[in-house]
Amino acid sequence: MAYHRFDAVIVGAGGAGLMAAIQLAGKANIAVVSKLYPPRSHTGAAQGGISAALGNTEEDHWQWHMFDTVKGGDYLVDQDAAEVLAREAIDAVLELEHMGLPFNRTPDGRIDQRRFGGHTRNFGEGPVRRACYAADRTGHMIIQTLYQQGIKHNVNFLDEHFLLDLLMSDDGSACGVVTMEIKTGEIHVIHAKTVLIASGGYGRVWKITSNALAGTGDGMAVAYRRGVPLMDMEFYQFHPTGLYKLGILLSEAARGEGGIVRNSEGEAFAARYAPTLKDLAPRDMMSRFIYQEVKEGRGIDGKDYVHMDLTHLPPEVIDAKLPDITDFARTYLGVEPKTELIPIQPTAHYAMGGVPTNIDAQVIRDEAGHVIPGLYAAGESACVSVHGANRLGTNSLVDLVVFGRRAGKHMLQAIQESELPPLPKDPEAFARAQVDALLTSTGGENIAELRAKMQEFMMDKVSVVRDNDGLISAKEDLAEVRRAYRHISLDDKGKVFNTDLLEAFELGCMIDCAEATIEGALARTESRGAHYRDDFQARDDANWLAHTMVYKGSGGLEMRKKPVVITEFQPKERKY
Amino acid sequence: MQYTIRIKRYNPEVDVKPHFKEYTVEAEGNDRVLDALNMIKWNQDGTLTYRRSCAHGICGSDAMRINGRNRLACKVLMQELGKKITIEPLIGFKVIKDMVVDMEPFFNSYKSIKPYLITGDAPSSGERRQSPEDRERFDDTTKCILCASCTTACPITWTNEQFVGPAAIVNAHRFIFDSRDTGAGERLRILNQQSGVWRCRTVFNCTDACPRGIEVTRAIEEVKRSLLIEQVAY
Numbered sequence: 001m002a003y004h005r006f007d008a009v010i011v012g013a014g015g016a017g018l019m020a021a022i023q024l025a026g027k028a029n030i031a032v033v034s035k036l037y038p039p040r041s042h043t044g045a046a047q048g049g050i051s052a053a054l055g056n057t058e059e060d061h062w063q064w065h066m067f068d069t070v071k072g073g074d075y076l077v078d079q080d081a082a083e084v085l086a087r088e089a090i091d092a093v094l095e096l097e098h099m100g101l102p103f104n105r106t107p108d109g110r111i112d113q114r115r116f117g118g119h120t121r122n123f124g125e126g127p128v129r130r131a132c133y134a135a136d137r138t139g140h141m142i143i144q145t146l147y148q149q150g151i152k153h154n155v156n157f158l159d160e161h162f163l164l165d166l167l168m169s170d171d172g173s174a175c176g177v178v179t180m181e182i183k184t185g186e187i188h189v190i191h192a193k194t195v196l197i198a199s200g201g202y203g204r205v206w207k208i209t210s211n212a213l214a215g216t217g218d219g220m221a222v223a224y225r226r227g228v229p230l231m232d233m234e235f236y237q238f239h240p241t242g243l244y245k246l247g248i249l250l251s252e253a254a255r256g257e258g259g260i261v262r263n264s265e266g267e268a269f270a271a272r273y274a275p276t277l278k279d280l281a282p283r284d285m286m287s288r289f290i291y292q293e294v295k296e297g298r299g300i301d302g303k304d305y306v307h308m309d310l311t312h313l314p315p316e317v318i319d320a321k322l323p324d325i326t327d328f329a330r331t332y333l334g335v336e337p338k339t340e341l342i343p344i345q346p347t348a349h350y351a352m353g354g355v356p357t358n359i360d361a362q363v364i365r366d367e368a369g370h371v372i373p374g375l376y377a378a379g380e381s382a383c384v385s386v387h388g389a390n391r392l393g394t395n396s397l398v399d400l401v402v403f404g405r406r407a408g409k410h411m412l413q414a415i416q417e418s419e420l421p422p423l424p425k426d427p428e429a430f431a432r433a434q435v436d437a438l439l440t441s442t443g444g445e446n447i448a449e450l451r452a453k454m455q456e457f458m459m460d461k462v463s464v465v466r467d468n469d470g471l472i473s474a475k476e477d478l479a480e481v482r483r484a485y486r487h488i489s490l491d492d493k494g495k496v497f498n499t500d501l502l503e504a505f506e507l508g509c510m511i512d513c514a515e516a517t518i519e520g521a522l523a524r525t526e527s528r529g530a531h532y533r534d535d536f537q538a539r540d541d542a543n544w545l546a547h548t549m550v551y552k553g554s555g556g557l558e559m560r561k562k563p564v565v566i567t568e569f570q571p572k573e574r575k576y
Numbered sequence: 577m578q579y580t581i582r583i584k585r586y587n588p589e590v591d592v593k594p595h596f597k598e599y600t601v602e603a604e605g606n607d608r609v610l611d612a613l614n615m616i617k618w619n620q621d622g623t624l625t626y627r628r629s630c631a632h633g634i635c636g637s638d639a640m641r642i643n644g645r646n647r648l649a650c651k652v653l654m655q656e657l658g659k660k661i662t663i664e665p666l667i668g669f670k671v672i673k674d675m676v677v678d679m680e681p682f683f684n685s686y687k688s689i690k691p692y693l694i695t696g697d698a699p700s701s702g703e704r705r706q707s708p709e710d711r712e713r714f715d716d717t718t719k720c721i722l723c724a725s726c727t728t729a730c731p732i733t734w735t736n737e738q739f740v741g742p743a744a745i746v747n748a749h750r751f752i753f754d755s756r757d758t759g760a761g762e763r764l765r766i767l768n769q770q771s772g773v774w775r776c777r778t779v780f781n782c783t784d785a786c787p788r789g790i791e792v793t794r795a796i797e798e799v800k801r802s803l804l805i806e807q808v809a810y
Contacts, residue, residue: 036627037679039722040635097703100693100756102711102718109705134718140634141718148692183672212629248632328632331651332606448618491622494589497673500622 001428002181002188006031006156007415009177009192011163011219013038015139015400016379016407017198018146018155020361023408025153028415031190033161033179035214035502038147042200042212043400046139047251047325049131050096050397051119052089056110057129062086064121065130067569069395072118072282073352073388074529074539075571076232076547076564081359081384083567085395085402092401093132101145103134104321114321115256118282118392118576127280131394136251136324142397161188162502163199163218164431166226166375169421173373174363176423177222178431182502185495187435189427193420194374194411197223197355197363198404201380202513204506206348206463207455210242210249219381221509223355224516228363228372229549231383231562232353233513234520234531237391238464240286242347244305246332250325250344252393255279257321260309261286262341263298268309277576284390284530285576287346291464300343307341346464352391352530353520354383356549356562361407367549367562374414374421378407385547388564389529438504443487447504450488454481454507454514462518467534471522478518482511515557516550523548523559541571579603579654581612584664586671587623594671596662605655609642609663613649626675633787636723639666640675646725646785666728668737682724685740689748689766694759710755717750717795719788726782726792738771742782742792745773749795752802764803773799 006029010017013034024030034041053060066086070077097103097111104112113129121128134141150157158179164187165178176191202217203209224230240261241250255261260268260279273289274281281289294304310318310326315338318326326337335342355377356364361384363375379400386399457477461470485508492500520531526540527533546561579601586594601615610631617624626649627637633651641664642652654661669677698704720743727733727741748767752760767773773796782792 036629036635036637037683037722040629040637042630042635044721045630045632045634094703098698100695100751100754102714102754103703105706105708105711107708109707111703135715137634137719140721144718144720151687152690152692212635213631214629246632324634331633331653332608334606446618447622492625494587494623496587496589497625497676499625500617 002186004031004188004190005420006190006192008194008196008411009033009190010196010198011177012041012198012200012379012381013157014041014043014198014200014379015142015146015397016404017196018150019401019404020196020198020378020408020411021155022146022149022153023405024412025150025155027412031156031158032150033158033163033177033190035160035162035182037159038150038157039143041143042215044140044143045212045249046142046397047136047249048253048256049114049116049133049138049394050093050142050401051116051130051394052093052132052398053086053130054090054093054111054113054132056106057113059121060128060130062090064123064128065089065119067123068119069386069392070388070569071124071574072392073390074574075545076385076388076528078385078565079567079569080565081386084359085386085398088402089398092398092405096142096145096401099145099149101134101141103132114253115280116393117252117255117280117286118277127277131256133253135320136253136322139397162505163222164434164505166195166222167424167427168226170424171421173421174375175421176427178428180435182497185498187428187432189423191420191423193415193418194376196407196411197377197381198379199381201351202510203348205454205458205510205514205517207459208242208247208345209348210239210247211348216506216510217513218506218509220354221512224512224552227551228355228365229551230353230516231356231549232385232520232547233351233516233550234524234548235352235389235529236348236517237283237350237352237530238287238346239283239349240290240346241308241344243328243332244343244345247347248328248332249347249349250308250328250342251322252283254308254310254322254325257317258313261290261344262307262309263293264300265298269293274576281576282390282392287464288532290346305343305345308344309341310337311339311341348463350391350396351380352383352385352387352389354381357382357384359384359406360410361403362410367560374418376407376411378403389531434505435501438488438490438501439493441487442489445484445488447488447507450481450484451507451510454478454510458514462521465532465534466521468522471518475518475522478511478514485511519550519557519559520548545571577603577605578659579612580660581616582662583624583674585674587673603654605653607654608650609652609654609657609661610638610649612654625673634721636721639723639725640664641666646729648723648725648787651787666724668728668734679724681737682727682741682743685744686722686747688740689744689763690759691747691751693751693754693757694762695756696758704756706755713755714750714753716790717746719790720746720750721788723787725785725787729781729785731779731781732775732777736775739775740767740771742796745796745799746790746792749799752799760802764806767799768803773803
C-alpha cells in the first residue's frame, strides 16, 4: 500500500476537475486522480457549445439565460444556483478564451454564437444565439485547453488510478480517497483535507447511450456507499438524436444550424408538438415526441427510429460547423449527411441528478443543507441543482466551468482554514475487501452478461417513458442482478492493468446508480422534465416541487424530499 | 460473419515474451474492431487488455496496430478489413500488457513543447479578438486527440527515442500559428534542437495514421519553414 498526503484530491480530470485544479495549482498541494489520461475524459465528447449571454451576435442577457435554464428544468431548478450559472457563465467563457480556447469567431473577431434548444430571447419569445462554440468539438477544445493549463501550472496528475473508496473521518468530515493504480494493482491511500468528486456520469447503465465506456458512475456510487445521498436521480436525460443502434451523439448543433427531424412520412413533426421552437424544443420533449411518433407507427420502416435531415443545409455550413458529427454518420452508418437522411433515436445522455451540493460545490448531507466538511462535488457527478428535471443543451459545459471553478476557490479557502482530519482505522480495509471479493469469487457469473441484462431492462423500463409496473419490475430485475453480482468470477486475477477487475468494480457502481435512479423514479408520482410517468402524466407541484434524496441506509433505502429554491420565476406550465 | 482475429498477447506476470493468440468472433460488417475486441473480452477471454473509452474516435484511448496500420479500434469497421485480422500494440513504446503501452514518454514529449497559450495579460474586459481567417490558420492542428497513432507510425520514433515525434510538433503548430500566442520563439528553439523537427524525414506515415485527418506532415513542414525563415532569430 502507498500513502500520500495532499491538501486536496480531485477525483476526475474532466472539465470540472481540471477547472478546480487550476484554481488550486501553485497555491496548495493537490493531486488529480483519473482512471484515464485527463484528455480522454468524456468532457471531450461534448460537441455543440457552451452558453453564455455575451450578446455577441444579437441582444442577450444573463437573466434570459437564467429563465431558460429554470424553465428548461421544468421549475425543479434551484434558482439561486441558476442565477450563479447564468451570471458566471459570461466570465467563465471569457476565461476559457483567455486560456487559449479556439472558439469560432464572428467577422469582427469576437466569439461566435449559435442557437441551441430551449435557449430564447426575452423569456421565451423565440430562439437566441447564445452557444459559444468551436466547430462541433467544443468539449474537445475545453478538455484540451484545461489540460494544457494543468500542464502549465504543474498540476500533479495521478493518471490511470481507479477510485475505490471515499474516506470519512470519525468526526464526519471527508479525509481522502482510496485508489488502485491500474498499472501495478497497488492500493493507494490518499489522505487529504478536501476531496472533490468530479467523476462524471453513469450513462452506461442503459443499452443505448452516448456515454463513454468509462461513464459508470464510480464517484457517485462510492460516495453513496459511504452514506452520502444521491439527489434527483430519476431525472436522466435521453438525448433525442443519437445515431441509430450506436447511441453516438449527433449534436443538438445539427438542429441549431437548421437540421429537421422527420418521421416515416417525411413530416417535420416537432412543429406539431412545439409550435414556437419546433425542432429547437428541449431534449426531454424532443425525445418524447420521437417516442410518440414511433408508438403511433411513424417510425422509419415501422422501427424505433426517425430521421435527421441536414440535406437542405448549405454543404459549406456542414463542413465548417458540423464536421465531426457528419463524419460519425459517414463512418458508422455509411450515410452521407449532405444528401441522405441520418437514422436517429433517443440515447441515454446525461444525469441531472447526482451528489447534492450547495452553490459552492460543498456536498450537503440532508434536506436542510448541512454540509459534509471537506467534501465537494462538481460537474455531472454533482447535483447543484442547475439542471432540475431536464438540462438544456450547452449547460453541462457551463456547469463544469462555473461550478468547477467555485469548487476550487472554496476548497482553497477550506484548506487554509482547516487541519488535516485523521484517517479512520484501516483506511484501505473496505476497498481491499471489495477487490479481494471480486478476485477470489468463483461463482461462475459473467460480468458482461449481467451488465447487458441491466442495460436491457433499464432501457425497456426506466428510460423515456416509465410507469409503476415497469419500475417495480426493474427493481426486482436489479435485485437479481445484484445477487448474481456477488458470484461473478474473473478470468484475470493478476495485478498488472487488470481491466477485468475494473469492469467488475464498475458494474458494482452502475448497480448502485441504477438502484437510486429506480428508487427516485418510483417515488415521484408525477411527470416533470425528463421523468415521464405514463401513469401520472401531469406535473404535480403541490406534492413534487421538491428534490428527492436517496440514502443507502443500513436498514435499506431511505428517501427524503428537499424543497426547491425559488427566487425569481414562479412555476408555470412549460410550453414551447 | 465469422472473423478470425490474431492478437499479440503479452502479460508480464505470466509470459516471458509476446505471442499471438487466435480468436474467432461472429460480428457484423458494420461492427467496430473495438466491438470485436469487447466480444472477445466479455465472452471468451477476460484477460484480454486494451484501453478504450468513448468508442467513437474522440478520446484517443484505443490506438493500436490493426492489420499493420495504426488505427483507432473504435473508428475502423470490420468490413474494411477482411476475414482475417491481426491486432498488435503500437510500436516504439514499452508494452505494459497486451495492447496497453507505456504512454509516459509520449506525454512527456507533448509537455516539452509548452502546449499552452503563451501571451501577455488578458484584456480587462471581453475576449481577445481573432479574425475568422486567423482562427482558420491553425484549425487543423486543434483536432489532435493525443492518441499517439502518428508518433508511433514514424520510423524515426522507432529508432530515436529522443525525437519529440509528430504529435508534439502538431501541438506546437497549434500554438505557433495561433495569432494570440507569443511563445513561438520558445517553442521553435525547442524544436530546432537535436531531438526536434529536423529529425523528420517526411515519410508521411504520420499523416496516413492520423484518425482525425490532420495533415501532420504539412504541419511539420510549416514548422520547419518557420524555423528557416526566422533562423536568425533562433
